[in-house]
Amino acid sequence: VSGLLSLLVGISISRRMSEPLKDLTSGVRAVARGDYAARVPEEGGREIETLIEIDTRRVDIKPDQPALLAAVPEVLRQGRMILPTLMRGFGPYPQGCFGWINRPEDWFERRAAACLYAALVADTALDLIGASERLLVEGRFAEAEVFVRALASLRPDMTVYTANAHNDVSFGALRLIDPTLTPQGHLVRVQPLDADLDTYRNRWQAEVAASAERTAA
Incomplete structure (x- = not known):
């Protein structure tokens, strides 16, 4: 049970970390292509x-x-x-x-x-x-x-x-x-x-x- 819980927590943390990075990467690549209207997600302090x-x-x-x-x-x-x-x-x-x-x-x-x-x-x-x-x-x-x-x-x-x-x-x-x-x-x-x-x-x-x-x- 503890192993499964650790796995689920790990997946959750991984998603929370990876999704913003994917969005950021997508935005940066768009700007690199010359699409200066592209919006890069802002992640500020709470x-x-x-x-x-x-x-x-x-x-x-x-x-x-x-x-x-x-x-x-x-x-x-x-x-x-x-x-x-x-x-x-x-x-x-x-x-x-x-x-x-x-x-x-x-x-x-x-x-x-x-x-x-x-x-x-x-x-x-x-x-x-x-x-x-x-x-x-x-x-x-x-x-x-x-x-x-x-x-x-x-x-x-x-x-x-x-x-x-x-x-x-x-x-x-x-x-x-x-x-x-x-x-x-x-x-x-x-x-x-x-x-x-x-x-x-x-x-x-x-x-x-x-x-x-x-x-x-």
């Missing part, structure tokens, strides 16, 4: 996946961007923020305990706060790896204006760009093989938010530290 689903809609919906940007001043003024982490054991705050501070009722304010949270976590992670000079944001979050512009504000010493294509990771891998390949998209330099995110970040960091102390007590 925290970002959960973050996007906070309001059951994604934060990168293009028609919503003006309203999300307009919601930022009120989010900052009221100190509305999310504390990490939505998925314990991962990210720069693996032992954090998720929670809202001054959770807004407004639909757009909640999603704007979610974007600011993602930017704060990304900023922390970039500090941990010593990132400097230039930063490229691609994929889904490249179209989330609050996120990318907040990140540009939080990291004034870095130049932040977004890519308008959705196959940049696979294309970058292909260029390691063939440097003569010409990118089909272009980079856009991100303009920082016109807002005081330093104060917001300082308060967020203080709240994160206080939450960690309460958890440890």
Whole structure:
């Protein structure tokens, strides 16, 4: 029985590992053939996946961007923020305990706060790896204006760009093989938010530290 169980578990794990690799391989091969419209599946961390689903809609919906940007001043003024982490054991705050501070009722304010949270976590992670000079944001979050512009504000010493294509990771891998390949998209330099995110970040960091102390007590 134990041997059969081990076999079934092994098959299950094998499928979970092999299927995404098959999809990725298929996407990369399509790009290699010149099909730059091909989509390569994105496999992100559970925290970002959960973050996007906070309001059951994604934060990168293009028609919503003006309203999300307009919601930022009120989010900052009221100190509305999310504390990490939505998925314990991962990210720069693996032992954090998720929670809202001054959770807004407004639909757009909640999603704007979610974007600011993602930017704060990304900023922390970039500090941990010593990132400097230039930063490229691609994929889904490249179209989330609050996120990318907040990140540009939080990291004034870095130049932040977004890519308008959705196959940049696979294309970058292909260029390691063939440097003569010409990118089909272009980079856009991100303009920082016109807002005081330093104060917001300082308060967020203080709240994160206080939450960690309460958890440890």
